[in-house]
Amino acid sequence: MPKFNFIERNDTRFNSVNWQKLGFGKYFADYMFVANYRNGKWDDGKIVPYGPFEIEPSMMTLHYGQTIFEGLKAYYNVKGGINIFRPDKNAQRLNNSAKKLVIPEYPVELFIQAVKEVVHYNKAFVPQKRGESLYIRPVLFGNSNVLGVHPSDDYMLIIFASPVASYYEEGLNPVKIKVADNYVRAVRGGLGSAKTAANYAASLLAGQEAKKNGYSQVLWLDGVNLSNIDEVGAMNILFVLNGEIITPSLEAGTILNGVTRDSVLHLAKSMGIKTSERVISINEIFEGLQNGKLSEAFGAGTAATISPVGILSYKDNDYVLGDGKIGTISQKMYDTLLGIQYGEIEDKFGWIIQVN
Numbered sequence: 603m604p605k606f607n608f609i610e611r612n613d614t615r616f617n618s619v620n621w622q623k624l625g626f627g628k629y630f631a632d633y634m635f636v637a638n639y640r641n642g643k644w645d646d647g648k649i650v651p652y653g654p655f656e657i658e659p660s661m662m663t664l665h666y667g668q669t670i671f672e673g674l675k676a677y678y679n680v681k682g683g684i685n686i687f688r689p690d691k692n693a694q695r696l697n698n699s700a701k702k703l704v705i706p707e708y709p710v711e712l713f714i715q716a717v718k719e720v721v722h723y724n725k726a727f728v729p730q731k732r733g734e735s736l737y738i739r740p741v742l743f744g745n746s747n748v749l750g751v752h753p754s755d756d757y758m759l760i761i762f763a764s765p766v767a768s769y770y771e772e773g774l775n776p777v778k779i780k781v782a783d784n785y786v787r788a789v790r791g792g793l794g795s796a797k798t799a800a801n802y803a804a805s806l807l808a809g810q811e812a813k814k815n816g817y818s819q820v821l822w823l824d825g826v827n828l829s830n831i832d833e834v835g836a837m838n839i840l841f842v843l844n845g846e847i848i849t850p851s852l853e854a855g856t857i858l859n860g861v862t863r864d865s866v867l868h869l870a871k872s873m874g875i876k877t878s879e880r881v882i883s884i885n886e887i888f889e890g891l892q893n894g895k896l897s898e899a900f901g902a903g904t905a906a907t908i909s910p911v912g913i914l915s916y917k918d919n920d921y922v923l924g925d926g927k928i929g930t931i932s933q934k935m936y937d938t939l940l941g942i943q944y945g946e947i948e949d950k951f952g953w954i955i956q957v958n
């Protein structure tokens with residue numbers, strides 16, 4: 603395991619944070635981890651102050667988008683320590699994304715170690731209020747300076763952190779989601795399951811139109827027939843139909859294998875709630891709404907945690923779910939997940955890594 607160089611901390615950034623109004627992704631913690639891939643291998647990496655770095659206009663990622671990222675969180679636990687939630691899953695997903703984008707993988711153990719170091723050196727930036735956390739953003743991109751469409755020779759991995767509150771202004775209040783009926787995000791055989799810039803770039807226009815009309819995010823349908831449900835802009839989607847939690851399966855490779863989605867499915871099983879991962883058509887959802895069998899819908903994501911869906915809009919009609927209030931199962935998932943993350947509930951799954 604490499605020993606990272608430690609640079610004395612300073613409080614300039616810390617003092618500029620508005621702790622009463624953190625929002626999401628507005629402030630950045632003092633230190634970041636940087637590793638470089640040169641001549642076919644990763645260097646040891648080091649912790650350096652967060653800040654700008656020089657790039658050349660020909661840097662490949664700017665042109666061809668060979669870049670992948672991750673998102674995970676560290677929580678102040680009730681015993682005064684810091685919990686990181688399932689960093690191994692993010693390390694594995696980063697490497698899955700890497701395969702799709704022809705990027706060299708980064709060893710899982712070194713990734714976890716680097717995340718721990720970033721949290722350790724930025725300890726003062728971990729918010730202490732429940733519901734707030736230190737969001738950790740690893741980003742890995744090709745940075746050779748050359749033009750032409752081919753994979754980069756050189757790469758850089760940066761892991762930085764941001765103290766955050768809720769992703770949505772609504773907090774735990776239900777969000778309004780617009781079903782995309784004229785744009786697509788991903789198709790079978792494409793990049794949908796990778797956490798890469800292209801997927802988010804493809805979502806911007808639809809997202810902006812949805813926001814203009816008062817919706818928080820877009821629910822994507824499959825990219826061929828626009829008939830089956832994929833996922834929401836920054837979270838996976840789960841429904842409660844006939845008391846069972848159903849969610850789109852990962853099989854088509856068009857959606858992100860969410861860590862929160864996976865955690866909810868595990869929690870549901872441990873609570874004796876039936877779950878199924880399968881193809882879900884938009885028609886099945888509207889039928890369920892009409893016959894009263896669909897009781898809840900919620901998004902699941904690291905940034906958004908558990909986010910109940912209050913309104914689904916499809917082809918200019920708004921459909922209200924569960925009286926527009928958070929449902930029983932969504933609430934239970936939210937309470938249990940946050941309980942584990944903040945150390946109030948025993949972690950029976952081995953999901954937490956402690957940092958002191």
Ligand SMILES: Cc1ncc(COP(=O)(O)O)c(C=O)c1O
Pocket residue numbers: 673833834835836837838858859860861862863902903904905
């Ligand atoms: C497109 C998309 N789907 C799903 C998720 C949820 O994944 P996770 O629970 O790992 O944060 C995210 C957020 O990272 C996302 O950006």
